[in-house]
Amino acid sequence: xxIYFAGSITGxxxxxxxxxxxxKKLKTFGTVLTEHIGDKTLGSYGEINLTEGNIFSRDIxxxxxxxxxxxxxxxxxxxxxxxxxxxxxxxxxxLCLYREQEGKKLSAMIGGNPAFMIKKYQTLDExxxxxxxxxxDNQSGE
Ligand code: 6IA
Numbered sequence: 001x002x003i004y005f006a007g008s009i010t011g012x013x014x015x016x017x018x019x020x021x022x023x024k025k026l027k028t029f030g031t032v033l034t035e036h037i038g039d040k041t042l043g044s045y046g047e048i049n050l051t052e053g054n055i056f057s058r059d060i061x062x063x064x065x066x067x068x069x070x071x072x073x074x075x076x077x078x079x080x081x082x083x084x085x086x087x088x089x090x091x092x093x094x095l096c097l098y099r100e101q102e103g104k105k106l107s108a109m110i111g112g113n114p115a116f117m118i119k120k121y122q123t124l125d126e127x128x129x130x131x132x133x134x135x136x137d138n139q140s141g142e
Pocket of ligand 1: 005006007008009010011012034037044051052055059077078079080083
């Protein structure tokens with residue numbers, strides 16, 4: 001099982017510790033292609049040893065090869081939104097994780113898209129049930 005985890009980089013790194021914990025859980029279900037998203041030393045300037053073009057080509061290749069996409073969408077990110085659109089076009093099984101917060105709202109282009117399984121959560125413990133459902137109980141991803 002190849003898992004593409006998407007999370008904000010230039011959109012803001014406030015949730016980087018959370019991404020790290022999510023990736024740790026996802027690794028029990030398969031190979032996470034994008035482990036660097038949870039790298040606590042990776043700032044909002046991203047990977048400085050690669051050109052933007054290299055990052056784009058590599059990420060599209062990984063998206064193409066991934067079996068499923070899991071995105072943490074609480075911190076709004078242009079890149080994550082773009083990846084989700086591409087993944088939908090590739091007909092991938094997609095899970096979006098969102099923590100509701102006062103004064104913030106998930107984009108309707110994500111929350112209103114029937115192609116995505118949207119799961120709201122507040123604690124990491126809640127993710128165990130969500131992941132079991134996504135990976136084992138729900139074959140269509142919806
Ligand atoms: O718009 P964002 O940067 O927040 O988009 C984040 C998403 O796009 C992640 O899910 C990544 O898969 C991908 N991505 C965007 N930028 C990078 C990056 N460095 N390194 C790795 N993945 C990335 C950005 C460097 C750039 C500022 C020169």
